[in-house]
Amino acid sequence: MPSHSDSAGIDSDAIVDAVLTASRVLVAVAARSLGDIAEEVTLTQYRTLVVLASRGPQSLAELADAVAVTPPTATRMCDRLIKKGLILRRQDRDDRRLIRLTLARRGRDLVDEVTQRRRTEILELVRAVPEDQRVAMVDSLQRLSAAAGEVPEQDWSAGWGFETGGTHP
Secondary structure (H helix, E strand, O other), rough: OOOOOOOOEEEEHHHHHHHHHHHHHHHHHHHHHHHHOOOOHHHHHHHHHHHHHOOOOHHHHHHHOOOOOOOHHHHHHHHHHHHHOOOOEEEOOOOOEEEEEEEHHHHHOOOHHHHHHHHHHHHHHHOOOOHHHHHHHHHHHHHHHHHOOOOOHHHOOOOOOHHHHHHHO
């Protein structure tokens, strides 16, 4: 595949290589942050918790789409997360026929704990970037995240709250 340069003369292959390298670093950070809870939740289950933390209550179909699994897989995964007390099933307030999945307090606590571990490790990495390059780095990462449809950290880190009760199967 031929490489292309953008208007600034940057080779698209160089950009892709840089993002791939950075993603390996961030995947390693993510794996380490999940180390203590790896027996409690899988990576996909954790991603489900993050989606609920960042986007609020979701239907099963929305959640399945967000974590890129089939609805039957999402159903089984959510059943496990409900049994662990990490998420809850709720009837939608506007349409009682619709079931929404929402984060339980225990799930919110788990997301907060893992996020704090990641923040601590990422802060150490950021400190290695020269200060005069940090604004450009933030801008580039925000644009990349937006292109992927990811909700900005500050928009969800305070959370959608959590539920203390729920409808269980």
